[in-house]
Amino acid sequence: MCARVPMSRFASTVIALMVILFMMPQLAQALPAFARQTGQNCVACHAGGQFPELTPYGRMFKMTGYTIGRNVIPLSVMGVVSDSSVNNTSKSPDPHADFQKNNSLIFATGSVFAAGRLTDNIGMFLQWTYDNYGSQSADGSLHGHSNVDNMDVRYADRFVSAEHDFIYGVSVNDNPSVSDPWNTAAAWMQYVPVPSPTSSRFIDGTTPYPGLAAGGNIAGITAYAFWDKWLYIEAGDYRTAKGSLSLFSAGIPKDGKTKLKGNNPYGRVTLSHEWGAHNLMIGATAMKAKIYDDPLDTSDPLSVHRFRDVGVDAQYQYLLDPQAITVQVAYMHETHRYPYFLADQPMQDANGNPLPNTNAVDKTRTFRIKGSYIFDAKYGASLAFFNLTGTRNSAAYDPTPTSGNISGNPAVRGFTPEIFWTPVQYVRIGLQYTIYNKYNGASHNYDGAGRNASDNNSLFLYLWAAY
Amino acid sequence: MQSHGDEEEGMKGNRKIILVLGIALAAGCTNLPRSRDLGNPNVAGATLAQQVCSNCHGVTGTSVSPNMPNLAAQQPAYISAQLKLFRSRERLDPAGFEYMWGISRTLADKQIDELAAYYAAQTLPTQRPEGSVASIDAGKPIFNAGIVDRQVPPCSSCHGPHGRGNGNFPRIAGQHADYIVKQLGVFQRTDERPEGAVMKTVAHKLTPSDIASVAAYLQAMPLE
Numbered sequence: 001m002c003a004r005v006p007m008s009r010f011a012s013t014v015i016a017l018m019v020i021l022f023m024m025p026q027l028a029q030a031l032p033a034f035a036r037q038t039g040q041n042c043v044a045c046h047a048g049g050q051f052p053e054l055t056p057y058g059r060m061f062k063m064t065g066y067t068i069g070r071n072v073i074p075l076s077v078m079g080v081v082s083d084s085s086v087n088n089t090s091k092s093p094d095p096h097a098d099f100q101k102n103n104s105l106i107f108a109t110g111s112v113f114a115a116g117r118l119t120d121n122i123g124m125f126l127q128w129t130y131d132n133y134g135s136q137s138a139d140g141s142l143h144g145h146s147n148v149d150n151m152d153v154r155y156a157d158r159f160v161s162a163e164h165d166f167i168y169g170v171s172v173n174d175n176p177s178v179s180d181p182w183n184t185a186a187a188w189m190q191y192v193p194v195p196s197p198t199s200s201r202f203i204d205g206t207t208p209y210p211g212l213a214a215g216g217n218i219a220g221i222t223a224y225a226f227w228d229k230w231l232y233i234e235a236g237d238y239r240t241a242k243g244s245l246s247l248f249s250a251g252i253p254k255d256g257k258t259k260l261k262g263n264n265p266y267g268r269v270t271l272s273h274e275w276g277a278h279n280l281m282i283g284a285t286a287m288k289a290k291i292y293d294d295p296l297d298t299s300d301p302l303s304v305h306r307f308r309d310v311g312v313d314a315q316y317q318y319l320l321d322p323q324a325i326t327v328q329v330a331y332m333h334e335t336h337r338y339p340y341f342l343a344d345q346p347m348q349d350a351n352g353n354p355l356p357n358t359n360a361v362d363k364t365r366t367f368r369i370k371g372s373y374i375f376d377a378k379y380g381a382s383l384a385f386f387n388l389t390g391t392r393n394s395a396a397y398d399p400t401p402t403s404g405n406i407s408g409n410p411a412v413r414g415f416t417p418e419i420f421w422t423p424v425q426y427v428r429i430g431l432q433y434t435i436y437n438k439y440n441g442a443s444h445n446y447d448g449a450g451r452n453a454s455d456n457n458s459l460f461l462y463l464w465a466a467y
Numbered sequence: 468m469q470s471h472g473d474e475e476e477g478m479k480g481n482r483k484i485i486l487v488l489g490i491a492l493a494a495g496c497t498n499l500p501r502s503r504d505l506g507n508p509n510v511a512g513a514t515l516a517q518q519v520c521s522n523c524h525g526v527t528g529t530s531v532s533p534n535m536p537n538l539a540a541q542q543p544a545y546i547s548a549q550l551k552l553f554r555s556r557e558r559l560d561p562a563g564f565e566y567m568w569g570i571s572r573t574l575a576d577k578q579i580d581e582l583a584a585y586y587a588a589q590t591l592p593t594q595r596p597e598g599s600v601a602s603i604d605a606g607k608p609i610f611n612a613g614i615v616d617r618q619v620p621p622c623s624s625c626h627g628p629h630g631r632g633n634g635n636f637p638r639i640a641g642q643h644a645d646y647i648v649k650q651l652g653v654f655q656r657t658d659e660r661p662e663g664a665v666m667k668t669v670a671h672k673l674t675p676s677d678i679a680s681v682a683a684y685l686q687a688m689p690l691e
Contacts, residue, residue: 038505039569056532060522068519070506070573120498158501160517162527274531276597277645320534320645321561 032426032466033076033115034061037069041377042425047317048324048374049422051466052183052191055319056279059181063167063226065156066116066123074116074124080108080192082462084199088455091401097140098402100133100197107132108195108462111149125152128251133196135253142197147251148217150178150187167226174248175216176238176266176287179224184313184330185268186211186285189368192430192462201403202456204416204434208388210332210366212266213307214289217241217249218258222266234268238289254296261290261304277320285311285332293339306337322376329369336362338395347394350448355394355408364390364410377422384416392441401449409441414453427465434458506573512581519570520582528589533597533643535566539589545637546583550574552662559659562649591641598644598683606684609677617672622681630688640688647682 035042038061043049045058054062061068083105092098114126127149134145156169177185186209194205222236240260241248249257270283290304297303311332318325337343343360365388372382390410398404414437420430439453440446446453502510503518517526520538524530528539538546552558553571574582596603610630613621622639626632630640639647651673653659654666673681 035569039572041565041569044566057522064503064518068503068505068522069569070504117504119496120502120504157498158503158518160521160526165521165526277532277534319532321565321649 032078033072033074033113034066034069036072037066037074037116039069043321043377047319047326048372048380049377049425050324050372050374050380050420050428052188053326054181054183055317056274060167062181063156063169063224063232064158065121065154065169066125067120067156069117071117074114074118076113076115076466077110078113078464078466079110080195080462080464082106082108082195082200082460084195084197084203084461085459086199086202086455087457087459088451091449091451091455093401093449097198099199099201100142101195102199104199106195106197108200109193111193121157122153122155124154125150127151129193131196145251148174148248150175150216151248152179154179165226165228169224171222171224171236172245173220173222174218174241176212176214176218176220176236177268177285178216179222179234180268181226181232182270182281182283182313182315184210184281184283184315184328186309186311186332187216189328189330189370192432192460192464200458200460202434202436202439202458203460204384204418204432204458207386207414207416207434208366208368208412209386210311210313210330210368212285212287212289212309212332213305213334213336214238214260214264214287214291215258217252217256218260218264219245219248220264220266224268229274230272232268232270232272232283234266236266238264238266257295259292259295259298261292261298261301264289278316278318280314280316282314283312285309285313293342303339303341305339308335309333324372324374324377326372327369328371330367332366334364334366336364338362342395345395347397349397349406350399355397358395359391359393362391362393362410364388377425380420380422382416382418382420384418386412386414386416388412396440399448401447402451404447404449404451405440406446406448407441411438411441412436413438426467427463429463430461432458432460432462434460505570508573508575508578510578512578512583513585515574515578516582516585523566524586528586529591530643533645535643536562536646537591537594537642538586539591540631540641541583541586541638542632542634542636543580543583543587544634545632546586547579548635548662550579550582551576554579557661560650560653560657562646563659591638593689594641594686596683596687598679598686602680602683603687604684605676606680606682609673609681610684610688614672614677619672619677620669622685630685639685642685644679644682644686647685648678651678651682 045061047053047055085103086099089095089099109131111127111129117123129149130146132144133142135143151174152171154169154171158167171179173179175187178187190205190209192205194200218238219241220236220238222234224234226232266287268285270281272281287309289307292298293303313330316327345358347355349355368386370384374380392409394408396405396408414435416432416434418432420428422428436453436456439456444452504510523535524538529537550571553563553567610622613619625636626639632638651670654663655670
């Protein structure tokens, strides 16, 4: 039987969220760390108040090292309560495992931040996240788990006169592009935390975003400069987080840590311009990364996956109170070279029929565009389109129902409309519906068990609050 | 198993990162000439204007976004008074509490006076017109002569024949039209700016069309 979204269940969830909202007046009236530091409202730094997307002022706040304002206790907390609902759970042999907590209101994640100015030139943005369902026992039960999240400590200085404006800085961080001031950067375009239970496996946060293969929990240092508010350049290098910087992968299970081989360069350049209430940025990103296949065994220097990511992105904002309009576009081309023992390997399907040998190199192209409108920093709507295409590879062949891929084609395509409401500036309630036209290379029967892309369509309701 | 060579290589890299961070920390405790510390009364007003205020109002007090008012060549008494009203939270309009309460909350009187002097000394260039020619033309007689039938006095009677302001009466010539429209709305419909109570009476009988016209004229006004 097809388990369509039970709207009465969702209505009760909405009511429950409202109750939670009105039970936390202290939360609604208090200020997160950066706002306490500057004394300003969220809307000063976040476009239409929709954190984390930054306004021109918010970008300057970040590029000048989070140092604007006065010294305060630099602590904040954040939490997400959510409810995910997958369109069709009937084609799974084990819906309980494949769609954990489906149609259930859960406390998904919470974060603690140490964020703000330390000196006139040094500031930090450190996030530690607790995932209420972050680990799973052998019996399938879910447990909480916490680990390091975004980490950015930076030094910045600014030389400004009537003729020129020059900002430079150095960032030590755990995630390439987390230091970036633009929200089309790989680390920032996807923003709502994704709950771990498998009912959230198809929500928008899991759809293709133009990202960098190296991801988080590594350690890097980058230097950046912003010249006359139009040219931004950043370059740096990343390595495995260990030794004195092992904090940058703290809490990540040993078999989940990203182990890099040697130096892994990262570069970023953007051009931006502001005129009237408008501002526009176009940019490019590149990174090369060598990631060990097995983080528990890095003894073989040839056992690395070699990635080369090259991306372009753009962002347009129209910000004139009480309206905020944003358009974001990002495209990433990734080349993935497999280690010798995974390349050119024989494969066969579930019936024992031979498949082509596995590829030595895969290429993927990920595109995303999103437009959003917010009125009065309270009422907002957005529409996103995503499209991933790439090399067909027998290595991706997987006949597992729900998650499988019988074509070896990684293609995913779809839309996500969203509406959201910010009743008070530190609380956002959002409702996303993600619609798939293609999943794992096909519109129909992508897993060989009869599952269609549209069966994965997912409704995601969240309440996101910070203090 | 982790290779010994790779481990050593990684440790060296991490030591370099820590060293750079340590040097940066040691170098960055105070930097009065380029500080963005709003809680330090020793930071000069001009420094705050360049390091903090410029992010919205421009380095020379000419803002790019109409969301933020131009401050160049503004009357220093007006700037001082407004900053003190933001600081004491007596100015209650959204532009005040969203952006300016926090920025001003710990400013010392001396810094406020320095900020006022900094912006008063800047030159405001003639602005590219934001409104239509028809709207600008319709605003000119309101500025110069008011609207006699509705007892609306001319703007020039208090703000001067060139809109430059005087003392606590602000310069309005060359101001962003959107800012003028919003502030006239605040005066007309609210009590969020009690210090400008006189403007409530003045703006009382202005129609939305009048407000748009006079704002367009003020924004495009030739500056001398």
